[in-house]
Every structure is written in structure tokens, then in C-alpha cells.
Amino acid sequence: MLNGASRKFSTSVRCLKSVKLKNVKGASSHNWLSRQLTDPYVEKAKMMNYRCRSAFKLIEIDDRFEILRPGIVVVDCGAAPGSWTQVAAKRVNADGSDPRAPQGLVLSIDKQQIFPVEGATVLGNTDFTNPQSQSKIVELLAGKKPDSVVSDMAPNATGVKDLDNENMIHLCYTVLRFAVQMSEVGASLLVKLWQCGEARQLENDISKFYKSVKPVKPSSSRSDSAEMFLLGRDFKGLMK
Ligand SMILES: C[S@@+](CC[C@H](N)C(=O)[O-])C[C@H]1O[C@@H](n2cnc3c(N)ncnc32)[C@H](O)[C@@H]1O
Incomplete structure (x- = not known):
């Protein structure tokens, strides 16, 4: 069950995924960000209230x-x-x-x-x-x-x-x-x-x-x- 904060976070992650990343400076930041946004463990960690995917x-x-x-x-x-x-x-x-x-x-x-x-x-x-x-x-x-x-x-x-x-x-x-x-x-x-x-x-x-x-x-x-x-x-x- 998601609490309010987690729900808000997941929603904002989903919104971010739909944003084109053309304003991010540098290829490596771009790669890092798009990887974060598509990494199932990142989202799962947020949902389960873990501080990071590790x-x-x-x-x-x-x-x-x-x-x-x-x-x-x-x-x-x-x-x-x-x-x-x-x-x-x-x-x-x-x-x-x-x-x-x-x-x-x-x-x-x-x-x-x-x-x-x-x-x-x-x-x-x-x-x-x-x-x-x-x-x-x-x-x-x-x-x-x-x-x-x-x-x-x-x-x-x-x-x-x-x-x-x-x-x-x-x-x-x-x-x-x-x-x-x-x-x-x-x-x-x-x-x-x-x-x-x-x-x-x-x-x-x-x-x-x-x-x-x-x-x-x-x-x-x-x-x-x-x-x-x-x-x-x-x-x-x-x-x-
Ligand atoms: C990948 S992160 C650890 C993530 C952590 N296991 C978790 O699940 O939240 C690596 C950590 O090692 C710490 N670190 C690196 N060298 C260290 C040192 N000499 N003494 C203590 N911490 C160190 C860094 O500050 C960093 O926070």
C-alpha cells in the first residue's frame, strides 16, 4: 500500500518519464537520468520506502x-x-x-x-x-x-x-x-x-x-x- 508521499513520488517519476530529456547537460547526465527513470529497482525502492535501490x-x-x-x-x-x-x-x-x-x-x-x-x-x-x-x-x-x-x-x-x-x-x-x-x-x-x-x-x-x-x-x-x-x-x- 502506497502512502501519500510515495504515491506523489511515483506519479512525479511517471511524469518525468514522459518529459524529453533534451535540456539535461552532457551525455552522461542524460544517460544517468534516463537509466534512473527506467530502472524498476529505483521505483520499487521508493514504493517500499528504501532510501536507495542498493x-x-x-x-x-x-x-x-x-x-x-x-x-x-x-x-x-x-x-x-x-x-x-x-x-x-x-x-x-x-x-x-x-x-x-x-x-x-x-x-x-x-x-x-x-x-x-x-x-x-x-x-x-x-x-x-x-x-x-x-x-x-x-x-x-x-x-x-x-x-x-x-x-x-x-x-x-x-x-x-x-x-x-x-x-x-x-x-x-x-x-x-x-x-x-x-x-x-x-x-x-x-x-x-x-x-x-x-x-x-x-x-x-x-x-x-x-x-x-x-x-x-x-x-x-x-x-x-x-x-x-x-x-x-x-x-x-x-x-x-
Ligand atoms: C554505494 S554507497 C552505499 C549505499 C548503502 N549501502 C545503502 O544501501 O544505502 C557507498 C558509500 O561508501 C561510503 N564510503 C566510501 N569510503 C568510505 C570510508 N572510507 N569510510 C566510510 N564510508 C565510506 C560513501 O560515503 C558512500 O556513502
Whole structure:
């Protein structure tokens, strides 16, 4: 059922679709806008009150691999505007909306501001790669260990492909290091990356700490995008 605001939005999207886009400057803005207007996930996200279409990537991955369940602790890296946090908070029952299920915890972090998500703890304007930010996360977890670390982080594109890939891989290894040091035995790790030469090495490195690792490309991830995810399951734990 659509509420008034969603209905208004859908109507305005439909109206926009019928407008010729000849006033938009530059081919890439034109392409982006027309793609947004014809993307079923964009409209579906609005109808379901998700903050962006990325929600469906996590939904698809979780429906397939069951990494989220009521009662678990999730750290969501690169969480703004917050659609993964919305999905995770619901699925782990972080808002306690299901009184019969255990209540989970979602801790979300981003360099940008994150508007509050019911049930989740959000840490906006915080760079995950900064060790002090990670100490803050540990402090907020108050002795609890993550059962799942998910990262949809992406660096700002510089336009130089090799540099962008390098920055992305750097983010992935920062997440892997954090997850390995902090996670509960049996935990999962989901990291976004772009298909590049270093992807295989990252996959190998994840497999050293997780019993299985799998490349995943959800159907809601645009087929013309180099984006992919690596899913590590069943964290082995660190040998003391
Ligand atoms: C694709 S968006 C995430 C979308 C989010 N999963 C959602 O569903 O709403 C990527 C995010 O990564 C964040 N990011 C990139 N580098 C970061 C860093 N070093 N620390 C924290 N967040 C970072 C960006 O600010 C951006 O908001």
C-alpha cells in the first residue's frame, strides 16, 4: 500500500518519464537520468520506502545465502544513505518489532551523514579507514562481536581506472582486517569490489579466514557495472 508521499513520488517519476530529456547537460547526465527513470529497482525502492535501490542487492544476497537472522550483530560499512541498514535492522530485529524473536544490533558507519534508521546505531561523518573510527565502533559494540560485517563502500571515482581499483581494494582490505580481528567465530563477511586484477588475490586472502568464499553478482547490480561482491562464510576465528 502506497502512502501519500510515495504515491506523489511515483506519479512525479511517471511524469518525468514522459518529459524529453533534451535540456539535461552532457551525455552522461542524460544517460544517468534516463537509466534512473527506467530502472524498476529505483521505483520499487521508493514504493517500499528504501532510501536507495542498493537495498535489493542485500535482500537478494541474504535471501540466497541467509547471512542475516534475528538476534545477530551486524556492522554495516559505507552505509549512507542507509538502505542496507534498513534491510539489516529489519532482518536482525534490531528495532525489536518482533517481540518473539531475539533482538539484534546494527551499527552503521559512513564518511557522510546518515539519517537515523529505526533500531540501528548510526555513526555518520566517520571514515572507516581511520583507526580511531574503528576504536569507536568497538566501544559502541560494548563487548559484542559482529556476526556479520558487510561493506558496500566505494571510493570517490577519480576517473583513473587503476587508481580507482587500488582505492577500492584498499577499502576491502581495511574491512577484511577489521572483520578478522573483531568477528565472532562463524561470522560472515560481505564486501563490494570492482572486477579487477586484484579480485582473485582478495578472494584467496578471504578464504584464509573463512571456510568458504564466493563471488556474487546480484541481478539488481547493474549488468554494465564492474561491481561484484565477495561473500565469506563461517569465519574460522583467529589462532591465538
Ligand atoms: C554505494 S554507497 C552505499 C549505499 C548503502 N549501502 C545503502 O544501501 O544505502 C557507498 C558509500 O561508501 C561510503 N564510503 C566510501 N569510503 C568510505 C570510508 N572510507 N569510510 C566510510 N564510508 C565510506 C560513501 O560515503 C558512500 O556513502
